[in-house]
Amino acid sequence: MNLIEFNDGIEIEEKTRWLEDYAEKKDYESLNKQSEADPHHDWGDNMNVLFVSDRTPGRTYGLMEYLKAKTNIANVIHCSTLADAKVFIKCCKIDILIFIGYQKDKTNYEIKKILKEQNPKVYTVMYAFLDIMIKNECMENYIQHAFSSKKPALDFIGYLKESYSIHNLLLETDINYDSPPKRQSFVSDPVLKNHFVIGVFNKVKDAFLKRTSKMNIKLSDESQKH
Secondary structure, rough: OOOOOHHHHHHHHHHHHHHHHHHHHHHHHHOOOOHHOOOOOOOOOOOEEEEEEEOHHHHHHHHHHHHHHHHHHHOEEOOOOOHHHHHHHHOOOOOEEEOOOOOOHHHHHHHHHHHHOOOOOOEEEEEEEOOOOHHHHHOOOOOOEEEOOOOOOOHHHHHHHHHHHHHHHOHHHHHHHHHHHHHHHHOOOOOHHHHHHHHHHHHHHHHHHHHHHHHHHHHHHHHHHH
């Protein structure tokens, strides 16, 4: 009499892994093709970018190579664990933190807090397939910025440039937009949300005008020298 083998689950797991590996390979190839065709962006001088991912190698290394080739970013680093990140953080100050998809090891999200202590101006973004699971991950870990990995990588650079600039402008104001508990209590009420958004806009506008005013003064001084 033959014994029944309960191994269907193993077969399904193997097929799932194969599909995941295939998808990662296609993502890597797609990013390489985009890198060959896209123009270079004169942006990112002296910046250090940390990638955190423990399950999406194709997407991670494809985007890392793309940023290295298409920007002036000084260092692009990848870590898959909190322990690895702590080692790199001791060596250099991180300007941009990029989470690639959700993390299997949830302690990886602690990297954001550690970097914030090292550099209060660090900018964090989620690069992933934007579904409800990723939305929950961002909400739980107070990640304010997210970009769809299904969009062109060239658009991601444009998004980084713009949102990173706005991020720094906000830090020059007295509004700490990256303070999760306070921000969530503010935006829960529609009326307060409207006032909050208008307030942020006005603060950003004032900071921008202040910055451009300083630039004009500097340019004026240099022109007088000549």
